[in-house]
Amino acid sequence: MDKREKVLNKLNELEIKYKLIDHPPVYTIDAMDELNLSEHGHIVKNLFLKNSNGKKHYLVVLKGDKKADLKSIKSQINSTSLSFASEERLEKYLGLLKGAVTPLGIINDEDHCVCIVLDKDLKNEEFIGIHPNVNTATVFISYNDLLKFINTFGNKIFYVNI
Template structure:
């Protein structure tokens, strides 16, 4: 693995601008949980995300981006993704592969996975809402972007996302068996 300096929030926002993507960013106190985010964001419209950095026993990794209030059954998710048993990636792994600290995980952090080792999975229901709000590599800011532009950004960094119908995890897990 090669080590590299993680992208800064400013560099990320410059990348969005260079792609012609309109994004609105606000500053706020650091937040580490969905509850803290709700307390600080005020009336910010759109979908707000919960982001899970996951791995399996074989070392494969996923970044799940879903609606903030989504309840996730990790066992069913592992089956639906055909990943086997999933667990949360450590803070060290998070820094190594996504270049961020816990609390700052978002779909934008895929920009630091320059070797394409983390698969991005987006909640199908989240993708029907606009804008989508996510941290731009720091938990002291929130950036709003359209679902179409989020996909365009991810494709531009060679992380074409997979969409997963989180409302039907049990059905998807059964089909995968």
């Protein structure tokens, strides 16, 4: 079973309604914007970060049109300084490749060690667009269903102002 199928099967198992849209591979939020998918929901930006000693990892999910202030996030989650984690760490902890970063990647985090950091403004969006662990498709689900998915795996969630 491939990465995408694994996610879609889990969404179906959890009875989470979604809309799936296939598209060419994308690697940036700008490339996502060029696909004009915003009529289906708000496309999010995902950042995979680590703390200063590399022992804690965070997946920050924010509205696609925002810029993340890592110092502000650091203080809101009571962490040491934050920086971008390597592609090797991304693959090790979430089983994802660059360009396919998504909160749905926690399906591969067997130790539940990656903390999810959600932009508080996302709760105001009816639907959000995220990759199903590959960057050749986007699924649109409700914010509450994203929380349901995350809570199924038991990863810690932080809510922050970005």
